[in-house]
Amino acid sequence: MNEAPTSAIKQFIKRLACFALPLLVMPVLIYLTDPFGIFRTDFSRQVIEPNQHFAKMEFLTQEIRPYDSFIFGSSKAGNVDSRKLVNGNFYNMSYSMGLPYEWYHDLKILLEAGYDIHQVVLLLDERTYNRTHQMNNSLLRHPFDASEMERWKFKAKYLFRIPNFYVLEKALYPLHQHDPFLVQYDIHGSGIPFKTSREAWVDANLAEHLEDPRFSETPTTYLPTPEEALAYIAHIRDLCSERHIELTVMMAPIHPRKMESLKVNRFDDFLIDLEGVVPYLDFSGANSVNRDNKNWLEQHHFRWHVGDLIVERLNTGRKFKDFGVWRGRN
Amino acid sequence: MLFHSLEFAIFLPLVFGLYWFVVSRNLRQQNLLLLLASYVFYGWWDWRFLSLIIFSSATDFVIGSELHKSTDSRTRKALAGTSLLFNLGLLGYFKYANFFIDSFISAFGSIGVALEPTTLNIILPVGISFYTFQTLSYTIDIYRRKLEPEKDPVAFFAFVSFFPQLVAGPIERASNLLPQFSKPRNFSYDQAKDGLRQILWGLFKKAVIADNCGVYVNQIFSQSHELEGSVLALGVFYFAFQVYADFSGYSDIAIGTARLFGFNLLPNFRLPFFSTSIGEFWRRWHISLNTWFADYVYTPMAIGLRDWGLYAIVFALFVTFSLSGLWHGANWTYVAWGIVMSAGAIFEVLTKKRRKRLRKKVSRKVWNFLSGLATFSFICFSFIFFRADTLGQAFIYLGNLLQPELLALPHPLSLAKIGPWMLVLLGFEWVQRKHLHPLVLDRLPTPVRWCIYYALLYMLVNMGTSNQSFIYFQF
Numbered sequence: 001m002n003e004a005p006t007s008a009i010k011q012f013i014k015r016l017a018c019f020a021l022p023l024l025v026m027p028v029l030i031y032l033t034d035p036f037g038i039f040r041t042d043f044s045r046q047v048i049e050p051n052q053h054f055a056k057m058e059f060l061t062q063e064i065r066p067y068d069s070f071i072f073g074s075s076k077a078g079n080v081d082s083r084k085l086v087n088g089n090f091y092n093m094s095y096s097m098g099l100p101y102e103w104y105h106d107l108k109i110l111l112e113a114g115y116d117i118h119q120v121v122l123l124l125d126e127r128t129y130n131r132t133h134q135m136n137n138s139l140l141r142h143p144f145d146a147s148e149m150e151r152w153k154f155k156a157k158y159l160f161r162i163p164n165f166y167v168l169e170k171a172l173y174p175l176h177q178h179d180p181f182l183v184q185y186d187i188h189g190s191g192i193p194f195k196t197s198r199e200a201w202v203d204a205n206l207a208e209h210l211e212d213p214r215f216s217e218t219p220t221t222y223l224p225t226p227e228e229a230l231a232y233i234a235h236i237r238d239l240c241s242e243r244h245i246e247l248t249v250m251m252a253p254i255h256p257r258k259m260e261s262l263k264v265n266r267f268d269d270f271l272i273d274l275e276g277v278v279p280y281l282d283f284s285g286a287n288s289v290n291r292d293n294k295n296w297l298e299q300h301h302f303r304w305h306v307g308d309l310i311v312e313r314l315n316t317g318r319k320f321k322d323f324g325v326w327r328g329r330n
Numbered sequence: 331m332l333f334h335s336l337e338f339a340i341f342l343p344l345v346f347g348l349y350w351f352v353v354s355r356n357l358r359q360q361n362l363l364l365l366l367a368s369y370v371f372y373g374w375w376d377w378r379f380l381s382l383i384i385f386s387s388a389t390d391f392v393i394g395s396e397l398h399k400s401t402d403s404r405t406r407k408a409l410a411g412t413s414l415l416f417n418l419g420l421l422g423y424f425k426y427a428n429f430f431i432d433s434f435i436s437a438f439g440s441i442g443v444a445l446e447p448t449t450l451n452i453i454l455p456v457g458i459s460f461y462t463f464q465t466l467s468y469t470i471d472i473y474r475r476k477l478e479p480e481k482d483p484v485a486f487f488a489f490v491s492f493f494p495q496l497v498a499g500p501i502e503r504a505s506n507l508l509p510q511f512s513k514p515r516n517f518s519y520d521q522a523k524d525g526l527r528q529i530l531w532g533l534f535k536k537a538v539i540a541d542n543c544g545v546y547v548n549q550i551f552s553q554s555h556e557l558e559g560s561v562l563a564l565g566v567f568y569f570a571f572q573v574y575a576d577f578s579g580y581s582d583i584a585i586g587t588a589r590l591f592g593f594n595l596l597p598n599f600r601l602p603f604f605s606t607s608i609g610e611f612w613r614r615w616h617i618s619l620n621t622w623f624a625d626y627v628y629t630p631m632a633i634g635l636r637d638w639g640l641y642a643i644v645f646a647l648f649v650t651f652s653l654s655g656l657w658h659g660a661n662w663t664y665v666a667w668g669i670v671m672s673a674g675a676i677f678e679v680l681t682k683k684r685r686k687r688l689r690k691k692v693s694r695k696v697w698n699f700l701s702g703l704a705t706f707s708f709i710c711f712s713f714i715f716f717r718a719d720t721l722g723q724a725f726i727y728l729g730n731l732l733q734p735e736l737l738a739l740p741h742p743l744s745l746a747k748i749g750p751w752m753l754v755l756l757g758f759e760w761v762q763r764k765h766l767h768p769l770v771l772d773r774l775p776t777p778v779r780w781c782i783y784y785a786l787l788y789m790l791v792n793m794g795t796s797n798q799s800f801i802y803f804q805f
Contacts, residue, residue: 008518009519012522132545156336223550
């Protein structure tokens with residue numbers, strides 16, 4: 001016969017409870033501040049970038065929304081004002097570092113949910129070839145899962161996943177502080193970020209902007225991992241063909257400084273391999289638009305008027321100077 | 331069920347509560363609860379394979395009992411042989427059938443005889459290599475009259491399927507674990523507290539170090555044909571840390587979990603990367619498997635062939651390491667890894683006297699540093715075979731590694747991000763090497779200790795990647 005539970009176990013439970021108490025305060029805090037917008041239904045007061053992937057897919061799958069076309073891409077695709085595209089009612093599915101693996105799964109989820117999709121536009125960039133979906137597991141990028149259970153599991157984990165201090169500080173004081181460069185996102189509308197005050201600042205301070213040291217920084221380089229991207233772009237191509245969806249693939253504009261480092265990491269090989277998978281409109285070359293820093297917010301994000309040139313190209317087929325060439329199309 | 335999953339986070343407190351509050355007065359009920367919990371834990375992956383564990387447990391329970399009763403040496407040999415045949419047959423069928431079929435077809439193909447490719451549709455049951463070795467040791471020890479058979483089937487079945495170590499060890503000896511199922515278990519505050527700390531350390535190693543290293547390792551190995559030597563060297567180095575943090579992390583969680591229920595499992599790792607010889611490395615790495623092979627393969631073979639002199643040791647080392655390699659997986663890469671390891675061990679045996687003379691000529695610290703560095707480099711080199719998908723890939727990796735660029739700075743630099751955390755891991759384990767695990771910090775004031783635990787938890791939830799399975803699950 002064993003001994004009955006003694007005071008030792010009670011002491012153990014008490015001590016464990018004391019240790020866990022601060023840990024239990026954290027989920028409440030996370031829920032109330034909701035830094036990445038996982039529980040949020042109103043994004044008008046979002047201070048930092050939400051997990052757009054999760055939030056947008058949740059919005060789209062709660063009920064069938066009136067969209068028949070989707071543009072997928074990383075945050076750069078957010079600077080393409082999809083409301084101006086004339087050949088469909090577009091929703092902009094851009095989110096930080098979006099990847100073809102995820103777009104393919106999102107597309108399948110949307111089709112299964114009942115969306116009658118006419119057009120899909122993919123805006124690829126350098127992240128497409130040097131990231132894999134396993135790397136997109138941060139709070140900002142955790143993907144949306146079709147299964148209800150997995151979504152609940154993610155939400156439960158989210159409550160215990162502590163954002164860094166910068167994020168928490170921002171999330172805790174959303175109303176008192178005014179960030180001049182605040183970006184807000186029209187998650188429950190077009191999917192694009194609202195035009196930012198950063199754009200207005202650049203227009204008003206162009207000379208200062210052009211001297212921004214970030215333009216001459218050497219970008220961090222990553223190991224290329226093109227296999228996943230190429231395989232899932234091919235899957236998207238096949239899925240679109242099977243479901244009679246018009247697919248347009250584009251390579252985003254890339255800043256010449258960044259292009260130099262990408263060339264070392266065989267970005268050119270990726271572009272050639274991509275031609276074998278699908279024809280695409282390439283805006284990444286050393287064209288007059290990309291060479292001019294007036295067209296860039298920094299090395300990564302082109303400005304809205306550049307997005308408008310892309311929209312113009314899609315709407316009318318007209319090419320602005322040397323901006324954008326078709327590759328892989330006879 | 332993965333240790334670092336939400337399911338386990340619910341399962342463990344539930345079983346813990348039932349164990350200490352509902353059935354704590356009755357040993358048999360405690361064992362029954364552990365048995366049921368273990369079957370739920372295992373069945374979560376695939377309930378169909380539960381029958382295999384039950385069948386394996388039942389066979390060895392009966393054979394063990396009959397072995398003990400019998401005095402006739404022929405009958406005893408037949409019984410022990412049946413257990414060997416059954417357990418190894420089970421392992422052979424589920425783990426190696428396709429491997430041997432493919433190898434035969436390739437061998438015949440190489441001499442011009444084309445055979446129809448046939449592959450059996452077999453799923454490898456998780457943990458089969460671990461629990462079959464555990465039950466085998468039980469039968470062999472009874473055969474050798476080193477162990478009394480267990481009379482209580484519930485205790486025996488719970489011993490075979492004990493959930494903390496069921497799917498990836500440590501491979502417990504019946505002589506250590508089985509008697510613990512027969513003794514009353516009373517809650518120990520210190521043991522449970524320390525168990526939790528060991529679980530935390532194991533989770534940190536798995537989720538923060540191993541899984542993050544794994545992201546880089548996968549990238550580098552998948553492109554080994556076109557990367558420069560310095561990046562490939564980094565890939566092997568990261569893999570060494572990945573596999574160590576992954577498997578020793580699992581062992582820490584297993585040992586810590588067992589301690590919550592009043593059990594003490596054998597340690598499985600003792601700072602293996604600080605070894606100064608291959609032999610020492612194998613006494614510090616996956617200790618439970620290596621002592622198993624030492625007791626049941628190497629020693630009987632070396633003794634049986636002792637007339638061969640030094641060659642008996644060389645032969646026994648070669649066979650033992652090759653089998654150990656094959657145990658890890660049905661692939662020639664693992665066999666090659668075992669052979670490379672045996673070459674290292676044999677070299678040490680053959681050069682023992684010369685090295686001893688040389689050792690006297692240099693200071694102890696310099697000798698230990700150089701031999702430690704050489705051992706670690708050799709271990710990393712052997713891991714190329716362990717990690718590669720095919721022998722071809724391993725040789726391409728080696729070919730590209732041994733280029734002049736090996737000594738250049740690895741490019742791109744983003745690969746180095748996880749490096750500092752690996753140093754934290756090694757440093758912390760070294761400083762705390764005298765303790766069962768590095769989180770034994772009782773000398774520190776409680777607030778400091780708690781801050782360390784919170785910091786680890788913070789890293790765990792923020793730096794940990796997704797629910798990647800443990801590497802040793804596939805074995």
